[in-house]
Amino acid sequence: MAHEYDKLVRDRIPEIIEADGETPVIHAAEGTEYERRLREKLDEEIAEFYEDGRIEELADVLEVVYALCDLKGVSAERLEAIRAEKAEERGGFEERIVLDRVE
Template sequence: MNPGDMRGKLVRDRIPEIIRADGGDPVTYVASPAEYRSRLRDKLGEEVVEFLEADEDSALEELADVLEVVRALAVELGSDAERLERIRAAKARERGGFAERIVWTGNR
């Protein structure tokens, strides 16, 4: 696989090592910054779908995968998980969270 080839998928850093340990011979390359950002966005969608389709036993594992991609995207956007958390907390203070389970159906 070469950088111009859009097949394949972004995988966690240790996946090639794990494949080798299982006797496989993975074919990989390092994505360019632009491809990496695009593939992270694709990966976020993929992980969200996996979370939405998960049963209760695996939902937290899938949600952790979503969080891992979100953290990588924060870094790719020039920030980090801590700054992202500060932004989240500020929004929660200003607009609230979702703990009260409020559903808006419009205005009168």
């Protein structure tokens, strides 16, 4: 029985499928297709985190973020430096402030 997925998957998924006795039909995404599929994957992983709130889903989100950084030529260390700069300039979320309105 064939199952259609048409989505970006982790590198070892094809071998896991083969180990289950099935045959994956795959291709490598290039250029704009790869970036588009990473963005779709990010949406998918965020939706999964919204659905169940598990920390493993946040790890999946982070994996996609790192892949996007790699695509853009930005290291995880540079991403962290940018995050820290923004936190220094604008703050984080520790105080849980909700802006209701500005009058």
